[in-house]
Amino acid sequence: MTTSPKQRPGLSTTTGAAHARIWGVGGYRPERVVTNDEICETIDSTDQWIRERTGIITRRQAAPAETVVDMASAAAIEALTATGLTASQIDAVIVATVTHPYQTPGAAPMVADRIGATPAAAFDISAACAGYCHGIQLANDMVRCGSAHFVLVIGVEKLSDFSDRTDRGSAFIFGDGAGAAIVGPSGFPGIGPTVWGSDGSKSEMISQRDSWIEVRDHNAPWPAITMQGQSVFRWAVYSMAPIAQAALDRAGIKAEDLDAFIPHQANMRIIDALAKKLKLPEHIAVAHDIAETGNTSAASVPLATQRMLDSGEAPHGGLALQIAFGAGLVYAAQVIVLP
Ligand SMILES: CC(C)(COP(=O)(O)OP(=O)(O)OC[C@H]1O[C@@H](n2cnc3c(N)ncnc32)[C@H](O)[C@@H]1OP(=O)(O)O)[C@@H](O)C(=O)NCCC(=O)NCCS
Numbered sequence: 001m002t003t004s005p006k007q008r009p010g011l012s013t014t015t016g017a018a019h020a021r022i023w024g025v026g027g028y029r030p031e032r033v034v035t036n037d038e039i040c041e042t043i044d045s046t047d048q049w050i051r052e053r054t055g056i057i058t059r060r061q062a063a064p065a066e067t068v069v070d071m072a073s074a075a076a077i078e079a080l081t082a083t084g085l086t087a088s089q090i091d092a093v094i095v096a097t098v099t100h101p102y103q104t105p106g107a108a109p110m111v112a113d114r115i116g117a118t119p120a121a122a123f124d125i126s127a128a129c130a131g132y133c134h135g136i137q138l139a140n141d142m143v144r145c146g147s148a149h150f151v152l153v154i155g156v157e158k159l160s161d162f163s164d165r166t167d168r169g170s171a172f173i174f175g176d177g178a179g180a181a182i183v184g185p186s187g188f189p190g191i192g193p194t195v196w197g198s199d200g201s202k203s204e205m206i207s208q209r210d211s212w213i214e215v216r217d218h219n220a221p222w223p224a225i226t227m228q229g230q231s232v233f234r235w236a237v238y239s240m241a242p243i244a245q246a247a248l249d250r251a252g253i254k255a256e257d258l259d260a261f262i263p264h265q266a267n268m269r270i271i272d273a274l275a276k277k278l279k280l281p282e283h284i285a286v287a288h289d290i291a292e293t294g295n296t297s298a299a300s301v302p303l304a305t306q307r308m309l310d311s312g313e314a315p316h317g318g319l320a321l322q323i324a325f326g327a328g329l330v331y332a333a334q335v336i337v338l339p
Helices: 047-054 068-083 107-115 128-145 200-205 212-218 229-251 268-277 297-311
Strands: 019-028 032-035 058-061 092-096 121-125 151-158 176-186 195-198 206-208 225-227 260-263 319-326 330-337
Touching (some): 019 128, 019 330, 047 268, 068 107, 068 176, 107 121, 121 128, 128 151, 128 330, 260 297
Parallel strands (some): 092 121, 092 151, 260 319
Antiparallel strands (some): 151 176
């Protein structure tokens, strides 16, 4: 016998905190420093060209045995220490990455186990360089809807495993690392509305070269990540400035109210062009972590945030505009109150 909808009992649902904010951040930078001269051992380029075209002087590279899970766990522990929270208080772990080398299981459950956050919900998201900013919005919604009290969001990449050292168009750009943030309840709005979106018609602009199936069936080489540098550059500068402006507008914030601008560390010239297009006043600190970190994809915004807070470049409790964009193509931007 079927029950009619009218007789069905109503479901209980959750409600969460009125607001959410980032409670603290942490980061992990592998020990090994790779210079431009070392990069030029496998491509026809120069230290000067790489510095001038990208702003990158050095990047970090994980040790061969160092994994995405290792780096993510180290960043997560730093974020826990920064907040004074314990791992058992974390209800959900979100890992943004495109370089965890297992299709399954995800990295997040392993990170949760490693840091002692079990049985937290734990899952990976694949939104390339924009993954961390997507994760912040998910965590914001989870805290405010009551599906989690504290959410650990990690952006982590071991791009050295997925780069082609002989590709003149990309070998110099990527770095390895992990950045983490803990999002929890707040007495004030700490994460503004996220402006996010995608354009899958441009998926070929940054992409893994071949699918795993092609590698299996056609003996394709190791599927490194490649990009159409000039097209990506133009898209980032011309299409992302209005997205960053929209995030400011939706948060009700003017550029001059900001303390920091923390864009994805894709390329120094993209960072500076975005700052110019947004007409940021001189006093606003702009993240330039790329110089010593390279482009660490999902890890770049949290790592840059951590550096700015640790160095005193950006004030604790200040307002920051963060925006990230990358393969997909996908993007996400939001104004946050710095922890
Ligand atoms: C990759 C990138 C640095 C290349 O810079 P560019 O100025 O666009 O370079 P171009 O491809 O137009 O090439 C310009 C010149 O540099 C040369 N060149 C290209 N790669 C080179 C290299 N690695 N070393 C030295 N010279 C190089 C080209 O041969 C060309 O020479 P020519 O003028 O004599 O023909 C730049 O396009 C870029 O940063 N794009 C965005 C990448 C990015 O942000 N990716 C991540 C997104 S999440």
